[in-house]
Amino acid sequence: MTDLRQEAEAIADQFSEHLDVDVDEVEARLDTLVSEYKIPAEEARRSVTNHYLDEADMDRDELGRGGNAEVELAEIDAAEQWVDLTAKVIDLWEPRSDSIAQVGLLGDPSGRMKFTKWAKSELPELEEGSVYRLENVVTDEYQGQYSVKLNRTTTITELDEELEVGDDTTEIEGALVDIQSGSGLIKRCPEEGCTRVLQNGRCSEHGEVDGEFDLRIKGVLDDGREVQEVIFNQEATEDVAGIDLAEAKQMAMDALDTTVVADEIRAKILGQYYRVTGPTFGRYVLADEVEELGGPADAEETLIKARSI
Ligand SMILES: [Zn+2]
Structure with a gap:
C-alpha cells in the first residue's frame, strides 16, 4: 500500500499547479485498478494520470512536474x-x-x-x-x-548577464578501421542553408539540383575498447588523404567515376592511427583537428615488444 501511496502523491504533485487533486482519491483509483482489476501498476498509473489530464483538459506534454x-x-x-x-x-x-x-x-x-x-x-x-x-x-x-x-x-x-559557453569538445585516438559509404567526392545541394548530400543528383528536400562538389570521410575509429564514428570535412580530408578537391575532381573525371576517389582515400588511410578532436554531433565526432599518430610503422615495433615479453 505504501508504494501506491507514493505513486498517488507523485501523480497529485504533477497536477499541483493545474488541479486540486486529492491524494486519497488518487490512491483509491490506483488501488481499484491494481487490486480489483489486477492491472499492472505501470498501466494503472498511466490510466489514472490520463483521467486527471482529461479533467484538466491538458495534453500529456503540458504536464510539468513541480520543482524540476x-x-x-x-x-x-x-x-x-x-x-x-x-x-x-x-x-x-x-x-x-x-x-x-x-x-x-x-x-x-x-x-x-x-x-x-x-x-x-x-x-x-x-x-x-x-x-x-x-x-x-x-x-x-x-x-x-x-x-x-x-x-x-x-x-x-x-x-541581463553574460554566460560562458563550453564547446563540449571530444578527443579520441584510434585506428581508422572502416570508411563508410558517402565518403570521398560527394555533391551537396546548393540551396541556401541546405547542404544535404545528393543521392544520384537529387536532394531529398529540393529534388534534382546542380550539386556542388565536396570532399569528406565518414570513418570509424577503434581505440581497442570501443568504436567511434567520425566525420572529416574537406579540409581534414585533404589533410589526411593528401588529395585536394581539384585533384579529386580530376581523378573522377579521368575515370568517369567518382568512387575512385573514395578508393584512393581508403588505400591511403585505412589502418592508420589518428587523434581526432572536435565537437560531437549525434553519433559522430566532427574532426576539427586531426593528428596522425605513428601507425603501421609501429606494427613491427609492437611485434618486437610482443616477442620480448
Ligand atoms: Zn537541398
Whole structure:
C-alpha cells in the first residue's frame, strides 16, 4: 500500500499547479485498478494520470512536474525529463515546419544543445546572443542526440548577464578501421542553408539540383575498447588523404567515376592511427583537428615488444 501511496502523491504533485487533486482519491483509483482489476501498476498509473489530464483538459506534454531539476546541458542524458536551465541562444536556424516557431542551438558552460520551440506554445521570441532562464522545458532524444523542447507551460525570462559557453569538445585516438559509404567526392545541394548530400543528383528536400562538389570521410575509429564514428570535412580530408578537391575532381573525371576517389582515400588511410578532436554531433565526432599518430610503422615495433615479453 505504501508504494501506491507514493505513486498517488507523485501523480497529485504533477497536477499541483493545474488541479486540486486529492491524494486519497488518487490512491483509491490506483488501488481499484491494481487490486480489483489486477492491472499492472505501470498501466494503472498511466490510466489514472490520463483521467486527471482529461479533467484538466491538458495534453500529456503540458504536464510539468513541480520543482524540476536544475540542470546543465551536458547533464541531460534521458528523454522526457522536465528540467529548468539557464542558457544562451547561440544560433537560430530556419524552421523546417510550420509547427515550429523557433529552432536553434543553446549553450551553457557545460556544452551546447539543440532546442525547439513549438508554434502553438505561443512563447516570446528568443534572440541570438541573449541569455535566458528557461523553466519547464522537456528533454527529447533522437538517434542518441538530446535536445530540449519549449512548450506551452515553459516560462522564459531574459537575464541581463553574460554566460560562458563550453564547446563540449571530444578527443579520441584510434585506428581508422572502416570508411563508410558517402565518403570521398560527394555533391551537396546548393540551396541556401541546405547542404544535404545528393543521392544520384537529387536532394531529398529540393529534388534534382546542380550539386556542388565536396570532399569528406565518414570513418570509424577503434581505440581497442570501443568504436567511434567520425566525420572529416574537406579540409581534414585533404589533410589526411593528401588529395585536394581539384585533384579529386580530376581523378573522377579521368575515370568517369567518382568512387575512385573514395578508393584512393581508403588505400591511403585505412589502418592508420589518428587523434581526432572536435565537437560531437549525434553519433559522430566532427574532426576539427586531426593528428596522425605513428601507425603501421609501429606494427613491427609492437611485434618486437610482443616477442620480448
Ligand atoms: Zn537541398
